[in-house]
Amino acid sequence: MATLEGKVVKPLPKTGISVEAIKGHLDKIEMRDPYAHFARAFRGPKDVQEVAKLAFERFISDNGFFSMYLPYMQSIEQEVIAMGVSLLHPEKNSTGNFTSGGTESNFSGLHAAKEWAKVHKPKAKKPNIVAPFTIHPSFQKSAQYLDIELITTDLDENGRGVAKNIAAAINDDTIMIAASAPTWHFGRIDPIPEIAAVAKDAGLWMHVDACVGGYVSPFLEKLGEKLTPWDFCVPGVMSISADLHKYGYCLKPASTIYWRDAELQKYHYVAIEDHFLGTYKLAGFSGSRSAGPIFAAWAVMSYLGEEGYLRLTRRLLELKKKITAGVNAIEGLRMWDVDVMPLHFQSHKAPTAAVYQCLLDKGWIMLGLVNPEAITIPIDPGFSDEAADLFLKDLRDATEKILAGGEAKKGDIRYS
């Protein structure tokens, strides 16, 4: 018997099992909605999910490996990029690439900046990037892969990055400044105009991680929300990551990396000359990949259009209001103010980790922050009013039970 992280798992069966047995097993282990809703974030309503599934299933076996070569696939991918970049106050030559998620998009930004720096910052021998402390861990991970140092800087009292702290941290080896719009940690947008000005003055690559906000902030703005400018309207911003599989409501894995100018995109590509195979040049980091997510993204974006995204953004705001009011009405709980998403709350009477554990015990699969302890609610328009009512009822029961009983088991809050 092989073991997987201590768990006993069975070897490959000698003979296969029936389709019914497969279905039966999957039925048994599958997470149930609405309890699994937050673990499945981010989804649009049923009709959007159906459109995505239809396109995904149809192209599931097509290989995205060929997206730069086969015209039917290339044009769909380019349409996704054109639709996405149109939301970001693009320049004439702004463009982008489809990726497998925020991590790959951020990796791609870092990689392109490193290649660009070989030409534009030749004195940077041990490249580093500077970013506010709340930069997503996918940067640390990518920096590690690419042998780049990540220097993080202190935040202001509202959890946003501070341009002058970034300016003070850059040195001769700095190649890039990165900031978030918004951060996952606090849902806050860093002061991108001030930070990008620092990058521009120092001649550095500026990347904005808009993995969370990329496909919702443009619609919040159209609905009248006043957000800090964060996209290509800000001088100096050179690349932006934006996740289709978050507030684009597309099927995972789907994200985008956008370049202010096609000239910058050239630093993204890696072309390998293989003796036997010839030129090996693909759209991004992956080799073979399902084309399903690309077609599903095209289908969802085309189906929704601006009008559809605005409708879903209105629903998101309605849900945010309902959940914020519901959480704040429970003894000791306080929802944090956010610029965009996701929502987080803390408990000031019952320990937050105990509330978290009680929610887990009731079946809700939750994410959170460990420092300070907080519980994350990554809402999306696929979360119904009934589900929200059930969640709020369970949260109230959990909190009241802990407050009535004194001691309670504290959960191991986790983000991943």
Ligand SMILES: Cc1ncc(COP(=O)(O)O)c(C=O)c1O
């Ligand atoms: C701000 C931010 N950047 C990057 C990522 C990484 O995205 P992914 O999990 O799609 O790789 C996340 C994920 O939550 C995020 O919130």
